[in-house]
Amino acid sequence: MFAFTTTRTVGAARAGSFRLPHGEVRTPAFMPVGTQATVKTLTAEEVEATGAEIVLANTYHLFLRPGHEVVRELGGLHAFMNWRRPILTDSGGYQVFSLAALGEVREDGVVFQSHIDGSRHLFTPERVIEIQRALGADVIMAFDQLPPGGAPREVALAAHERTLRWLDRCRDRFAALAAEPGPAQTLLPIVQGGVFADLRRDAARRVLEIGDWDAVAIGGLSVGESKSAMWEVLEVLDAELPASLPRYLMGVGYPDDLLEAIRRGVDLFDCVAPTRNGRNGTAWVEGEGQINIRAGRFKLDAGPLDPACDCYTCRNYTRAYLRHLFVAGEVLGLRLLSLHNVRFLVRLAERARAAIEAETFEGWSEDWLARYRSARAANEGGMA
RNA sequence: GGUGGGGUACCGAAGCGGUUAAACGGGGCAGACUGUAAAUCUGCUGGGCCACGCCCUACGUAGGUUCGAAUCCUACCCCCACCA
Numbered sequence A: 001m002f003a004f005t006t007t008r009t010v011g012a013a014r015a016g017s018f019r020l021p022h023g024e025v026r027t028p029a030f031m032p033v034g035t036q037a038t039v040k041t042l043t044a045e046e047v048e049a050t051g052a053e054i055v056l057a058n059t060y061h062l063f064l065r066p067g068h069e070v071v072r073e074l075g076g077l078h079a080f081m082n083w084r085r086p087i088l089t090d091s092g093g094y095q096v097f098s099l100a101a102l103g104e105v106r107e108d109g110v111v112f113q114s115h116i117d118g119s120r121h122l123f124t125p126e127r128v129i130e131i132q133r134a135l136g137a138d139v140i141m142a143f144d145q146l147p148p149g150g151a152p153r154e155v156a157l158a159a160h161e162r163t164l165r166w167l168d169r170c171r172d173r174f175a176a177l178a179a180e181p182g183p184a185q186t187l188l189p190i191v192q193g194g195v196f197a198d199l200r201r202d203a204a205r206r207v208l209e210i211g212d213w214d215a216v217a218i219g220g221l222s223v224g225e226s227k228s229a230m231w232e233v234l235e236v237l238d239a240e241l242p243a244s245l246p247r248y249l250m251g252v253g254y255p256d257d258l259l260e261a262i263r264r265g266v267d268l269f270d271c272v273a274p275t276r277n278g279r280n281g282t283a284w285v286e287g288e289g290q291i292n293i294r295a296g297r298f299k300l301d302a303g304p305l306d307p308a309c310d311c312y313t314c315r316n317y318t319r320a321y322l323r324h325l326f327v328a329g330e331v332l333g334l335r336l337l338s339l340h341n342v343r344f345l346v347r348l349a350e351r352a353r354a355a356i357e358a359e360t361f362e363g364w365s366e367d368w369l370a371r372y373r374s375a376r377a378a379n380e381g382g383m384a
Numbered sequence B: 001g002g003u004g005g006g007g008u009a010c011c012g013a014a015g016c017g018g019u020u021a022a023a024c025g026g027g028g029c030a031g032a033c034u035g036u037a038a039a040u041c042u043g044c045u046g047g048g049c050c051a052c053g054c055c056c057u058a059c060g061u062a063g064g065u066u067c068g069a070a071u072c073c074u075a076c077c078c079c080c081a082c083c084a
Helices: A044-049 A059-064 A068-073 A076-081 A093-098 A125-135 A153-178 A197-210 A227-240 A255-262 A273-279 A312-316 A319-327 A331-357 A361-383
Strands: A004-010 A013-020 A023-027 A029-032 A055-058 A087-090 A103-105 A110-113 A120-123 A139-141 A186-188 A216-218 A247-249 A268-271 A282-285 A289-292
Touching: A004 A331, A013 A331, A013 A361, A023 A029, A023 A331, A029 A055, A029 A331, A044 A331, A055 A059, A059 A068, A059 A087, A059 A093, A059 A120, A059 A125, A068 A076, A068 A125, A076 A087, A093 A110, A120 A125, A125 A139, A125 A153, A153 A186, A153 A197, A197 A216, A197 A227, A216 A227, A227 A247, A227 A255, A255 A331, A255 A361, A268 A331, A273 A282, A273 A331, A282 A331, A289 A361, A312 A331, A319 A331, A331 A361
Parallel strands: A029 A268, A055 A087, A087 A139, A139 A186, A216 A247, A247 A268
Antiparallel strands: A004 A013, A013 A023, A103 A110, A110 A120, A282 A289
16 A cells, blocks of 8 residues: 555665555655644745655643644544645654653553643553554554663663564554554654664564555664764664665654665654754754854844755845844744755755655765755854 | 033943953854754863963053052043034
């Protein structure tokens, strides 16, 4: 039902597409994150205008507020948030990790306290599938346990093994619910294993034994480990995972990370950076790396944020104005930078796709990365 | 003209004999953020230096008291309020 088609590959990099109930997603693709059923500060129309073909929402947050049954009653996430294209819901595994102080991980699941009102709840693999069923996204995620970036082998191993046991239970619950009336969905497994090549290999093999998946997610990266460790894991998995399945690298990333991962066979990404960093005043600019729009040097800059960008912000506003909005604390600034950053990543993925199809990806991505990094280095040097 | 209050770093504002290059806030300058408890958080903000220590210059101006003053005294110059 969600068959992945690759039209071209260059090295490990692939250009392709897959079809979901709410539309087609061309890859490589970047998914903006809309944790609470909203890509922060942006309307659905604005997100669509960035070219994003799929967005992410979060099980943990929507379970707590407004409640998954509320969303179900209102017709599911698509109707609720006025987004007509595909949606993926994350399972809450990341929240268990980032809100660890409020929770206790057990074999049957995770007992946690709401960050909103302190109320106690239990997430089991089955429960998380049920909640995601109610939310009604096209793609739902297995409930996993991700170890911290610097986790020693035994911690990574334990999380990896538990994630597999939970995957088994997620699959069974999903199969049972899929037999009942409801939205067409697909469940994705998550490969854990920390920075340990053998664990990642083992995770990949066993995940593929557990089910017949439409895609595979790679979790537990970009959580504090080194870049080189992340790239090595991707290379290990590129060799291990079948080419026929899209690979979703969860939580990544920054522009350079995106290209590095595409070069290693990743097809799908999500990251809060474009919206969070945008709200905090930083923007990615072609040829200049990352800039802070509040910087005094933009006070009289009448040029666009990114002359190479085609987004609404860059077509209509000056850097001087954007800087003013941030310095003055005006909400429009948050929106305009978020919009630009999302477009920047979506467009970067689009350009990668075009380069793969033109079979120029290798050189193009090397040049792009070299320019991005030298610009970043120049920024850092010039700032001091 | 009289009475009272006040003049502190870019701005506002504490301090009211030593531990004060001077709290705190703002402003300014930079940085961080990777499956979002984040429109958040963190630094720096008198100058100089063969700087983890030393030297200059600083609390309206000029003198004075004191071992030591932004802090006490005197004069002067400004500002504010009220009364004439």
